Amino acid sequence: MRSDAPPGGLLPSTRELLVSGGDHRIALDPATGRNPYGCSPVATSNQVPFGSSTCSGISPLALAVVDALRERLASGLAWSSPAELYRQEMDRLRTELLQLCGIDAASGTGLVFAASGTDVHLLAARVACDGETDRPLAVITAGQSESGSGVRAALAGRHFSTCSALGRPTVPGEMLVDSCECDILDVPIRTPDGTPRDAKLVDAEIGMLVERAVGAGRRVLLVLMDVSKTGCIAPGIASVLALRRRWGSAVQVLVDACQFRIEPVTLQAYLRHGWMVAVTGSKFLTGPPFSGALMLPPTLGAARRTRPLPPALRAYSAREEWPRDWPGAEALESHANFGLLMRWQAAIHELRAFQAVPPQLTRDILRRFATAVQMRLSRDPCFEALPVPALDRTALGALPTWDDIQTIHPFLLYRPTPGGERIPLGRDETADIHRRIAATSPDCGEWAYQVGQPVGCALRLCMSARLVVQAARDRDLGAGVIAQAMACLDKIAALASGPVPRITRQPQALGT
Incomplete structure (x- = not known):
């Protein structure tokens, strides 16, 4: 998947360039227009990105930035190799x-x-x-x-x-x-x-x-x-x-x-x-x-x-x-x-947008998100949080502000029974739910959710730099991001329990 500029200084489109210059994993499925990790080279308006432990689709603002870079490259090829x-x-x-x-x-x-x-x-x-x-x-x-x-x-x-x-x-x-x-x-x-x-x-x-x-x-x-x-x-x-x-x-x-x-x-x-x-x-x-x-x-x-x-x-x-x-x-x-x-x-x-957020605000947003997600995972019979040891970097002698806060939240899935028991979902069922929550069409009025690909039988709900920036812009200490995370978990729980209801009314789209 080479990305050399063709003769004459012409460049492929931004979409084509974004999926060039990588190994087989970067190739798009012709049927879905997505790579094996479920990401598209164009901004997707109905997809909420909680899968940053695996990858994320490009944001509209970042797409505009690379569009401008492509134009600059096309001009530069007129006088440079x-x-x-x-x-x-x-x-x-x-x-x-x-x-x-x-x-x-x-x-x-x-x-x-x-x-x-x-x-x-x-x-x-x-x-x-x-x-x-x-x-x-x-x-x-x-x-x-x-x-x-x-x-x-x-x-x-x-x-x-x-x-x-x-x-x-x-x-x-x-x-x-x-x-x-x-x-x-x-x-x-x-x-x-x-x-x-x-x-x-x-x-x-x-x-x-x-x-x-x-x-x-x-x-x-x-x-x-x-x-x-x-x-x-x-x-x-x-x-x-x-x-x-x-x-x-x-x-x-x-x-x-x-x-x-x-x-x-x-x-x-x-x-x-x-x-x-x-x-x-x-x-x-x-x-x-x-x-x-x-x-x-x-x-x-x-x-x-x-x-x-x-x-x-x-x-x-x-x-x-x-x-x-x-x-x-x-x-x-x-x-x-x-x-x-x-x-x-x-x-x-x-990264530049993320670093523009005051560090203490970043810490507050990440801590509120982590608390809300862990509380939900502990109270819902469809979930069990996978333990994550405390992030201890004290031996380095550095004084960080936020990177000691958990931002990857792995969890196992269960199917509750009428008798009060819980049946653990296996790898295939978990992988199927992972695919289904991300597969919603932009034209059907539903939200799609990216979460981290299964590790064994565990899905991963993740916070990211982009979502911190969104929360800071919303000036709600992450309330909107948390609401979307709860909606994502609602959909996963519904799929784990049985047939999923049609969910069309959600909080404001994130990650733009």
């Missing part, structure tokens, strides 16, 4: 994103754009290998099942799709050429019924895996998830800091913050510790899927930056997507992925 124009625009977005994260562009922090969070993990693992293909790498994770479906393959240096973001055919599961030997070692963070495992036990098991790997002469890439699909941090930040103190440079750390549910001060703290950080623009920020970025701490050093990147990455990454002070990226080919550019432009629009 696609690659030159792409380089200029990605440099601009890199500076803007770093600034919005409170990072000085001159600090030495690198930022690499990628087509998805999965692609980011592939790049991070290759950076961790550091060109030493003869020395094995142990990738150690906690709760890997709560990361992206292709992340395990990507971390292992394997293809994860039938085509790459730059349009090259690939074989899922096949090793990239010249990849270093890599083992993926994972510690589960939940029991089969969804109960969180004891955090101290998880941390201890992670510590044992690290000790064995280092003792065997392996390099270690330790992945810290902040946060997972169900909103967990794992392994514990304090335990990761202790492992780094004990083993030093033998252990590299990648923070999987692809949900991007962290504040700038938290992100900065991770980078100060010398850890790589993976983010995306399509989760909490609600930019269009797919868009990823890898933040590289200044401590990686000049040697790492000058070493040529492996040729196998040419299928996934273009030199224009790497910082100019990373000479090793010259080993990659030149390519203009205007689809990725436009998706990140939309995400940065949402």
Whole structure:
């Protein structure tokens, strides 16, 4: 799904560009006009976006922003090559994103754009290998099942799709050429019924895996998830800091913050510790899927930056997507992925609007939403909230305002019986309800609801940057957003219980 500009400086439409420059997951179903996650490349007026743990459709305001960018690109192609124009625009977005994260562009922090969070993990693992293909790498994770479906393959240096973001055919599961030997070692963070495992036990098991790997002469890439699909941090930040103190440079750390549910001060703290950080623009920020970025701490050093990147990455990454002070990226080919550019432009629009909301107001809105949702889940016999441990980042020493508040609310579904019992719904029934609440036609007068795709048998109702902005504009501390969340849960409960009634009268549309 290439997005090179065609000869003559002509560009595809905004709709076409938004679904270009990604792997097979970005393709639209001809029958529905949506990708496999239920998102359309055009703004949908009757869909309420509570699914930001998976992805969200583009907002009307963000669509207007990328429409304007497309016009600027079309004009720019009259005097610049696609690659030159792409380089200029990605440099601009890199500076803007770093600034919005409170990072000085001159600090030495690198930022690499990628087509998805999965692609980011592939790049991070290759950076961790550091060109030493003869020395094995142990990738150690906690709760890997709560990361992206292709992340395990990507971390292992394997293809994860039938085509790459730059349009090259690939074989899922096949090793990239010249990849270093890599083992993926994972510690589960939940029991089969969804109960969180004891955090101290998880941390201890992670510590044992690290000790064995280092003792065997392996390099270690330790992945810290902040946060997972169900909103967990794992392994514990304090335990990761202790492992780094004990083993030093033998252990590299990648923070999987692809949900991007962290504040700038938290992100900065991770980078100060010398850890790589993976983010995306399509989760909490609600930019269009797919868009990823890898933040590289200044401590990686000049040697790492000058070493040529492996040729196998040419299928996934273009030199224009790497910082100019990373000479090793010259080993990659030149390519203009205007689809990725436009998706990140939309995400940065949402981030800028979110950061314009006073932090204390953001905290109040998120706390009210979380309280209302948890109360409803605890009182309705159709639901059972999946426990989410407290978000503890105190070991970082940062002073955040809002990112300690739960914004992903996973829950299980039940069918109440006349006798007062509750029958748990299985994966297939849960997946069917997920599809049905999102499938309403714009012409039928009903609201459609996006919620996070099922993780096992759990759905996820999520707060997002866009909904915080909407609540701030409504000046009601999120009352309108909460009302829509209750209406969404009403519809899910009706489907879990039996036939769903026609629901046409709802509060004001959100997410515009």
